[in-house]
Protein backbone atom coordinates (compact mmCIF):
# COMPACT_ATOMS: atom_id res chain seq x y z
CA UNK A 1 0.00 0.00 0.00
CA UNK A 2 1.34 3.44 -1.02
CA UNK A 3 2.39 5.60 1.97
CA UNK A 4 2.21 9.38 2.25
CA UNK A 5 3.07 11.83 4.99
CA UNK A 6 0.06 13.97 4.11
CA UNK A 7 -3.07 13.16 2.13
CA UNK A 8 -5.12 16.24 1.22
CA UNK A 9 -8.75 15.78 0.18
CA UNK A 10 -10.15 18.53 -2.04
CA UNK A 11 -8.44 20.55 -4.76
CA UNK A 12 -10.05 23.91 -3.91
CA UNK A 13 -8.21 26.88 -2.42
CA UNK A 14 -7.58 25.37 1.02
CA UNK A 15 -6.46 21.93 -0.23
CA UNK A 16 -4.24 23.23 -3.02
CA UNK A 17 -2.46 25.71 -0.74
CA UNK A 18 -2.01 23.03 1.94
CA UNK A 19 -0.68 20.48 -0.56
CA UNK A 20 1.72 23.02 -2.05
CA UNK A 21 3.17 24.05 1.30
CA UNK A 22 3.27 20.45 2.58
CA UNK A 23 5.26 19.38 -0.49
CA UNK A 24 7.53 22.43 -0.17
CA UNK A 25 8.19 21.45 3.45
CA UNK A 26 9.42 18.06 2.28
CA UNK A 27 6.35 15.96 3.14
CA UNK A 28 5.38 13.24 0.70
CA UNK A 29 1.99 14.65 -0.27
CA UNK A 30 -1.02 13.37 -2.18
CA UNK A 31 -3.76 15.81 -3.28
CA UNK A 32 -7.04 14.35 -4.53
CA UNK A 33 -9.93 16.18 -6.17
CA UNK A 34 -13.28 14.53 -6.75
CA UNK A 35 -14.05 16.17 -10.10
CA UNK A 36 -12.25 16.27 -13.39
CA UNK A 37 -10.37 19.59 -13.48
CA UNK A 38 -10.81 22.40 -14.28
CA UNK A 39 -13.99 21.96 -12.22
CA UNK A 40 -16.68 24.54 -11.59
CA UNK A 41 -17.20 25.92 -8.07
CA UNK A 42 -20.12 28.26 -7.37
CA UNK A 43 -18.30 31.33 -6.06
CA UNK A 44 -18.02 35.01 -6.94
CA UNK A 45 -14.26 34.57 -7.24
CA UNK A 46 -13.47 38.01 -5.80
CA UNK A 47 -10.65 38.72 -3.37
CA UNK A 48 -8.37 41.50 -2.24
CA UNK A 49 -4.75 41.85 -3.27
CA UNK A 50 -3.38 40.48 -0.01
CA UNK A 51 -4.83 37.12 -1.11
CA UNK A 52 -1.76 36.68 -3.34
CA UNK A 53 0.39 36.71 -0.22
CA UNK A 54 -1.71 33.95 1.32
CA UNK A 55 -1.41 31.67 -1.67
CA UNK A 56 2.28 32.62 -1.94
CA UNK A 57 2.24 33.59 -5.61
CA UNK A 58 1.27 36.47 -7.88
CA UNK A 59 -1.70 35.45 -10.00
CA UNK A 60 -0.75 35.63 -13.72
CA UNK A 61 -2.86 38.15 -15.67
CA UNK A 62 -4.27 35.43 -17.95
CA UNK A 63 -5.75 33.60 -14.94
CA UNK A 64 -7.86 36.66 -14.08
CA UNK A 65 -11.04 37.88 -15.81
CA UNK A 66 -10.58 40.33 -18.67
CA UNK A 67 -12.49 43.06 -16.80
CA UNK A 68 -10.86 44.29 -13.60
CA UNK A 69 -12.92 45.26 -10.57
CA UNK A 70 -11.66 48.38 -8.80
CA UNK A 71 -14.84 50.18 -7.74
CA UNK A 72 -17.48 49.30 -5.16
CA UNK A 73 -21.04 50.56 -4.95
CA UNK A 74 -23.00 49.82 -1.79
CA UNK A 75 -26.75 50.32 -1.95
CA UNK A 76 -28.35 50.67 1.50
CA UNK A 77 -31.91 49.69 2.57
CA UNK A 78 -32.93 53.36 2.16
CA UNK A 79 -31.42 53.45 -1.35
CA UNK A 80 -28.41 55.54 -0.43
CA UNK A 81 -25.54 54.79 -2.78
CA UNK A 82 -22.06 54.71 -1.24
CA UNK A 83 -19.16 54.60 -3.65
CA UNK A 84 -15.56 53.60 -3.07
CA UNK A 85 -12.44 52.47 -4.91
CA UNK A 86 -10.50 49.32 -4.12
CA UNK A 87 -8.58 47.07 -6.50
CA UNK A 88 -9.91 43.51 -6.33
CA UNK A 89 -8.90 40.23 -7.90
CA UNK A 90 -11.63 38.83 -10.16
CA UNK A 91 -11.34 35.24 -11.42
CA UNK A 92 -13.30 32.16 -12.40
CA UNK A 93 -12.80 29.46 -9.81
CA UNK A 94 -12.41 26.80 -12.53
CA UNK A 95 -9.37 28.55 -14.04
CA UNK A 96 -7.97 29.74 -10.74
CA UNK A 97 -8.25 26.47 -8.78
CA UNK A 98 -6.80 24.51 -11.67
CA UNK A 99 -3.78 26.84 -11.62
CA UNK A 100 -3.49 26.32 -7.83
CA UNK A 101 -3.59 22.55 -8.40
CA UNK A 102 -0.69 22.90 -10.82
CA UNK A 103 1.30 24.97 -8.30
CA UNK A 104 0.88 22.13 -5.78
CA UNK A 105 2.02 19.60 -8.37
CA UNK A 106 5.00 21.80 -9.35
CA UNK A 107 6.04 21.89 -5.69
CA UNK A 108 6.14 18.07 -5.69
CA UNK A 109 2.66 17.02 -4.53
CA UNK A 110 1.14 14.08 -6.37
CA UNK A 111 -2.17 15.35 -7.79
CA UNK A 112 -5.09 13.20 -8.94
CA UNK A 113 -8.36 14.68 -10.14
CA UNK A 114 -11.44 12.51 -10.69
CA UNK A 115 -10.52 10.90 -7.37
CA UNK A 116 -12.77 10.92 -4.29
CA UNK A 117 -12.20 10.09 -0.68
CA UNK A 118 -14.87 7.58 0.25
CA UNK A 119 -13.80 6.71 3.78
CA UNK A 120 -10.89 6.61 6.22
CA UNK A 121 -10.08 4.43 9.23
CA UNK A 122 -7.31 4.40 11.82
CA UNK A 123 -4.65 1.74 11.37
CA UNK A 124 -3.75 1.23 15.01
CA UNK A 125 -0.83 -1.15 14.40
CA UNK A 126 1.21 1.42 12.47
CA UNK A 127 -0.38 4.56 13.87
CA UNK A 128 -1.40 5.63 10.37
CA UNK A 129 -4.68 6.46 8.68
CA UNK A 130 -5.95 4.19 5.91
CA UNK A 131 -7.55 6.43 3.29
CA UNK A 132 -10.03 4.81 0.92
CA UNK A 133 -10.22 6.44 -2.49
CA UNK A 134 -12.28 5.89 -5.60
CA UNK A 135 -11.05 6.89 -9.05
CA UNK A 136 -13.46 6.32 -11.92
CA UNK A 137 -15.01 3.28 -10.25
CA UNK A 138 -11.65 1.79 -9.18
CA UNK A 139 -11.04 1.56 -5.44
CA UNK A 140 -7.62 2.24 -3.99
CA UNK A 141 -6.27 2.46 -0.45
CA UNK A 142 -3.30 4.52 0.70
CA UNK A 143 -1.73 5.11 4.10
CA UNK A 144 -1.30 8.58 5.51
CA UNK A 145 0.37 9.96 8.57
CA UNK A 146 -1.85 13.06 8.39
CA UNK A 147 -5.19 13.49 6.67
CA UNK A 148 -6.34 16.95 5.63
CA UNK A 149 -10.05 17.44 4.91
CA UNK A 150 -10.28 20.42 2.56
CA UNK A 151 -13.37 18.99 0.94
CA UNK A 152 -15.71 21.96 1.24
CA UNK A 153 -19.07 22.43 2.90
CA UNK A 154 -20.26 18.92 2.12
CA UNK A 155 -17.09 17.51 3.71
CA UNK A 156 -17.03 13.73 4.04
CA UNK A 157 -14.08 13.97 6.37
CA UNK A 158 -16.02 16.19 8.77
CA UNK A 159 -19.16 14.08 8.42
CA UNK A 160 -17.20 11.04 9.56
CA UNK A 161 -15.71 12.87 12.57
CA UNK A 162 -18.81 14.86 13.53
CA UNK A 163 -22.05 13.76 11.87
CA UNK A 164 -23.93 15.91 14.40
CA UNK A 165 -22.61 19.04 12.64
CA UNK A 166 -24.88 18.38 9.65
CA UNK A 167 -28.61 18.99 9.38
CA UNK A 168 -30.86 16.52 7.56
CA UNK A 169 -31.93 19.13 5.05
CA UNK A 170 -30.14 22.17 3.61
CA UNK A 171 -31.49 25.28 5.28
CA UNK A 172 -30.97 27.55 2.30
CA UNK A 173 -28.91 28.24 -0.78
CA UNK A 174 -27.04 30.80 -2.82
CA UNK A 175 -28.21 31.36 -6.38
CA UNK A 176 -26.38 33.01 -9.29
CA UNK A 177 -27.92 34.02 -12.60
CA UNK A 178 -25.42 34.55 -15.42
CA UNK A 179 -26.66 37.12 -17.90
CA UNK A 180 -25.23 38.02 -21.31
CA UNK A 181 -26.30 41.22 -23.04
CA UNK A 182 -26.50 44.96 -22.61
CA UNK A 183 -26.76 46.62 -19.19
CA UNK A 184 -26.48 50.15 -17.83
CA UNK A 185 -23.91 48.93 -15.34
CA UNK A 186 -20.20 49.60 -14.97
CA UNK A 187 -17.96 46.61 -15.86
CA UNK A 188 -15.38 47.62 -13.21
CA UNK A 189 -17.79 47.93 -10.27
CA UNK A 190 -18.86 45.41 -7.68
CA UNK A 191 -22.45 46.31 -6.72
CA UNK A 192 -23.56 45.20 -3.26
CA UNK A 193 -27.23 45.51 -2.30
CA UNK A 194 -27.72 45.51 1.46
CA UNK A 195 -31.48 45.05 1.45
CA UNK A 196 -33.18 42.29 3.39
CA UNK A 197 -35.86 41.89 0.74
CA UNK A 198 -33.10 40.84 -1.70
CA UNK A 199 -30.76 39.05 0.70
CA UNK A 200 -31.57 38.22 4.32
CA UNK A 201 -28.13 36.63 4.93
CA UNK A 202 -25.54 39.05 3.61
CA UNK A 203 -25.85 41.26 0.52
CA UNK A 204 -27.08 40.59 -3.00
CA UNK A 205 -24.46 41.14 -5.71
CA UNK A 206 -23.99 42.20 -9.33
CA UNK A 207 -20.68 42.30 -11.19
CA UNK A 208 -19.15 41.36 -14.52
CA UNK A 209 -16.98 38.33 -15.23
CA UNK A 210 -15.61 38.57 -18.78
CA UNK A 211 -18.81 38.71 -20.87
CA UNK A 212 -21.22 37.54 -18.14
CA UNK A 213 -23.05 39.63 -15.60
CA UNK A 214 -23.41 37.68 -12.36
CA UNK A 215 -26.58 38.55 -10.47
CA UNK A 216 -26.92 36.62 -7.25
CA UNK A 217 -28.12 36.29 -3.72
CA UNK A 218 -28.55 33.80 -0.88
CA UNK A 219 -31.33 33.02 1.56
CA UNK A 220 -32.17 30.54 4.29
CA UNK A 221 -35.68 30.02 2.96
CA UNK A 222 -37.09 30.21 -0.57
CA UNK A 223 -33.78 31.26 -2.19
CA UNK A 224 -35.26 31.10 -5.70
CA UNK A 225 -37.94 33.64 -4.78
CA UNK A 226 -35.22 36.02 -3.57
CA UNK A 227 -33.14 35.39 -6.70
CA UNK A 228 -36.08 36.08 -9.04
CA UNK A 229 -37.13 39.20 -7.13
CA UNK A 230 -33.58 40.53 -7.21
CA UNK A 231 -33.02 39.69 -10.86
CA UNK A 232 -36.26 41.44 -11.89
CA UNK A 233 -35.27 44.50 -9.86
CA UNK A 234 -31.82 44.65 -11.51
CA UNK A 235 -33.34 44.06 -14.94
CA UNK A 236 -35.67 47.03 -14.59
CA UNK A 237 -33.30 49.38 -12.76
CA UNK A 238 -30.31 48.83 -15.06
CA UNK A 239 -32.16 48.13 -18.30
CA UNK A 240 -30.88 44.60 -18.90
CA UNK A 241 -31.35 43.57 -22.54
CA UNK A 242 -30.26 40.03 -23.33
CA UNK A 243 -30.66 36.60 -21.78
CA UNK A 244 -29.86 34.47 -18.78
CA UNK A 245 -27.43 31.84 -20.04
CA UNK A 246 -27.04 29.86 -16.81
CA UNK A 247 -28.58 29.51 -13.36
CA UNK A 248 -26.47 28.03 -10.60
CA UNK A 249 -27.32 27.11 -7.01
CA UNK A 250 -25.30 25.95 -4.05
CA UNK A 251 -26.56 24.63 -0.73
CA UNK A 252 -25.10 22.88 2.25
CA UNK A 253 -26.33 21.02 5.31
CA UNK A 254 -23.31 22.01 7.42
CA UNK A 255 -24.25 24.00 10.52
CA UNK A 256 -22.21 27.15 10.90
CA UNK A 257 -19.84 26.06 13.64
CA UNK A 258 -16.09 25.97 13.43
CA UNK A 259 -14.37 22.61 13.95
CA UNK A 260 -10.70 22.21 13.05
CA UNK A 261 -10.29 18.43 13.41
CA UNK A 262 -8.72 16.07 15.92
CA UNK A 263 -5.48 14.13 16.34
CA UNK A 264 -3.87 13.81 12.91
CA UNK A 265 -7.00 14.70 10.93
CA UNK A 266 -7.22 18.43 10.22
CA UNK A 267 -10.09 20.34 8.63
CA UNK A 268 -9.55 23.40 6.46
CA UNK A 269 -11.53 26.15 4.76
CA UNK A 270 -15.26 25.58 4.27
CA UNK A 271 -14.99 22.05 5.70
CA UNK A 272 -13.90 23.64 8.98
CA UNK A 273 -16.69 26.27 8.80
CA UNK A 274 -14.35 29.20 8.10
CA UNK A 275 -16.62 31.25 5.79
CA UNK A 276 -17.14 34.77 7.09
CA UNK A 277 -20.60 35.98 6.07
CA UNK A 278 -20.05 39.40 7.64
CA UNK A 279 -17.17 40.05 5.27
CA UNK A 280 -18.85 38.00 2.52
CA UNK A 281 -15.76 35.92 1.75
CA UNK A 282 -14.13 32.58 2.54
CA UNK A 283 -11.16 32.08 0.24
CA UNK A 284 -8.72 34.08 2.37
CA UNK A 285 -9.54 32.03 5.47
CA UNK A 286 -9.31 28.86 3.35
CA UNK A 287 -5.81 29.73 2.07
CA UNK A 288 -4.64 30.78 5.51
CA UNK A 289 -5.90 27.53 7.05
CA UNK A 290 -3.92 25.62 4.40
CA UNK A 291 -0.73 27.37 5.42
CA UNK A 292 -1.34 27.04 9.15
CA UNK A 293 -2.27 23.35 8.95
CA UNK A 294 1.13 22.62 7.39
CA UNK A 295 2.85 24.77 10.01
CA UNK A 296 1.06 22.73 12.70
CA UNK A 297 2.06 19.42 11.13
CA UNK A 298 5.69 20.57 10.91
CA UNK A 299 5.60 21.55 14.58
CA UNK A 300 3.97 18.27 15.57
CA UNK A 301 6.67 16.33 13.72
CA UNK A 302 9.48 18.32 15.32
CA UNK A 303 8.11 18.20 18.85
CA UNK A 304 6.18 14.94 18.86
CA UNK A 305 3.03 16.90 19.77
CA UNK A 306 -0.55 16.65 18.47
CA UNK A 307 -1.07 18.39 15.13
CA UNK A 308 -4.73 19.31 15.75
CA UNK A 309 -3.81 21.08 19.00
CA UNK A 310 -1.03 23.06 17.31
CA UNK A 311 -3.36 23.92 14.42
CA UNK A 312 -6.08 25.09 16.83
CA UNK A 313 -3.50 27.28 18.53
CA UNK A 314 -2.33 28.86 15.24
CA UNK A 315 -5.93 29.47 14.16
CA UNK A 316 -7.21 30.82 17.48
CA UNK A 317 -7.19 34.52 16.59
CA UNK A 318 -8.84 33.93 13.20
CA UNK A 319 -11.55 31.64 14.58
CA UNK A 320 -12.38 34.24 17.22
CA UNK A 321 -12.76 36.85 14.49
CA UNK A 322 -15.10 34.59 12.47
CA UNK A 323 -17.24 33.94 15.56
CA UNK A 324 -17.37 37.64 16.48
CA UNK A 325 -18.29 38.54 12.90
CA UNK A 326 -21.09 35.93 12.88
CA UNK A 327 -22.64 37.72 15.89
CA UNK A 328 -22.17 41.13 14.24
CA UNK A 329 -23.85 39.77 11.14
CA UNK A 330 -26.89 38.52 13.07
CA UNK A 331 -27.29 41.90 14.74
CA UNK A 332 -26.82 43.84 11.52
CA UNK A 333 -29.44 41.79 9.71
CA UNK A 334 -32.02 41.84 12.48
CA UNK A 335 -33.86 44.75 10.77
CA UNK A 336 -33.45 47.14 7.85
CA UNK A 337 -32.89 49.92 10.40
CA UNK A 338 -29.96 48.04 11.96
CA UNK A 339 -28.61 47.39 8.50
CA UNK A 340 -28.94 51.06 7.53
CA UNK A 341 -27.22 52.06 10.80
CA UNK A 342 -24.30 49.69 10.12
CA UNK A 343 -23.87 51.45 6.76
CA UNK A 344 -24.12 54.98 8.16
CA UNK A 345 -21.80 57.60 6.58
CA UNK A 346 -19.66 57.64 9.74
CA UNK A 347 -19.30 53.85 9.82
CA UNK A 348 -18.53 53.78 6.11
CA UNK A 349 -15.93 56.52 6.49
CA UNK A 350 -14.27 54.58 9.32
CA UNK A 351 -14.46 51.39 7.24
CA UNK A 352 -13.02 53.13 4.18
CA UNK A 353 -10.11 54.58 6.14
CA UNK A 354 -9.44 51.19 7.71
CA UNK A 355 -9.40 49.61 4.24
CA UNK A 356 -6.94 52.20 2.90
CA UNK A 357 -4.57 51.80 5.82
CA UNK A 358 -4.85 48.00 5.92
CA UNK A 359 -4.20 47.85 2.19
CA UNK A 360 -0.91 49.71 2.63
CA UNK A 361 0.17 47.83 5.77
CA UNK A 362 -0.65 44.48 4.15
CA UNK A 363 2.05 45.17 1.56
CA UNK A 364 4.70 44.65 4.24
CA UNK A 365 3.03 42.26 6.69
CA UNK A 366 3.82 38.53 6.57
CA UNK A 367 0.92 36.24 5.48
CA UNK A 368 -0.08 35.21 8.99
CA UNK A 369 -0.32 38.80 10.23
CA UNK A 370 -2.37 40.25 7.36
CA UNK A 371 -5.40 42.45 8.09
CA UNK A 372 -8.27 40.72 6.36
CA UNK A 373 -10.79 42.89 4.51
CA UNK A 374 -13.39 44.28 4.60
CA UNK A 375 -12.96 45.10 8.30
Ligand SMILES: Cc1cc2nc3c(=O)[nH]c(=O)nc-3n(C[C@H](O)[C@H](O)[C@H](O)COP(=O)(O)OP(=O)(O)OC[C@H]3O[C@@H](n4cnc5c(N)ncnc54)[C@H](O)[C@@H]3O)c2cc1C
Nearest residue numbers: 010012013014034043044046116117152269270281282283
Ligand atom coordinates in the same frame (compact mmCIF):
# COMPACT_ATOMS: atom_id res chain seq x y z
C1 LIG B 1 -22.14 31.87 -4.27
C2 LIG B 1 -20.85 32.01 -3.49
C3 LIG B 1 -20.05 33.12 -3.71
C4 LIG B 1 -18.84 33.25 -3.02
N1 LIG B 1 -18.04 34.32 -3.30
C5 LIG B 1 -16.85 34.45 -2.68
C6 LIG B 1 -15.96 35.51 -3.02
O1 LIG B 1 -16.22 36.32 -3.90
N2 LIG B 1 -14.78 35.60 -2.36
C7 LIG B 1 -14.42 34.70 -1.39
O2 LIG B 1 -13.34 34.83 -0.81
N3 LIG B 1 -15.24 33.67 -1.08
C8 LIG B 1 -16.43 33.52 -1.70
N4 LIG B 1 -17.24 32.45 -1.41
C9 LIG B 1 -16.78 31.45 -0.43
C10 LIG B 1 -15.73 30.54 -1.09
O3 LIG B 1 -16.27 30.00 -2.28
C11 LIG B 1 -15.31 29.42 -0.14
O4 LIG B 1 -15.06 29.93 1.13
C12 LIG B 1 -14.05 28.72 -0.66
O5 LIG B 1 -14.30 28.11 -1.91
C13 LIG B 1 -13.58 27.65 0.33
O6 LIG B 1 -12.52 26.92 -0.24
P1 LIG B 1 -12.27 25.42 0.16
O7 LIG B 1 -11.02 25.03 -0.53
O8 LIG B 1 -12.37 25.27 1.62
O9 LIG B 1 -13.51 24.61 -0.42
P2 LIG B 1 -13.96 24.41 -1.92
O10 LIG B 1 -13.55 25.52 -2.77
O11 LIG B 1 -15.41 24.06 -1.86
O12 LIG B 1 -13.15 23.12 -2.39
C14 LIG B 1 -13.45 21.85 -1.93
C15 LIG B 1 -13.03 20.86 -2.98
O13 LIG B 1 -13.14 19.53 -2.46
C16 LIG B 1 -13.64 18.68 -3.46
N5 LIG B 1 -14.22 17.50 -2.80
C17 LIG B 1 -15.37 17.44 -2.11
N6 LIG B 1 -15.56 16.20 -1.63
C18 LIG B 1 -14.49 15.46 -2.01
C19 LIG B 1 -14.12 14.11 -1.83
N7 LIG B 1 -14.89 13.25 -1.13
N8 LIG B 1 -12.96 13.68 -2.37
C20 LIG B 1 -12.17 14.54 -3.08
N9 LIG B 1 -12.47 15.84 -3.27
C21 LIG B 1 -13.62 16.29 -2.75
C22 LIG B 1 -14.64 19.54 -4.19
O14 LIG B 1 -14.94 19.04 -5.46
C23 LIG B 1 -13.92 20.88 -4.21
O15 LIG B 1 -13.13 21.03 -5.36
C24 LIG B 1 -18.45 32.28 -2.08
C25 LIG B 1 -19.25 31.16 -1.86
C26 LIG B 1 -20.45 31.01 -2.57
C27 LIG B 1 -21.28 29.78 -2.34
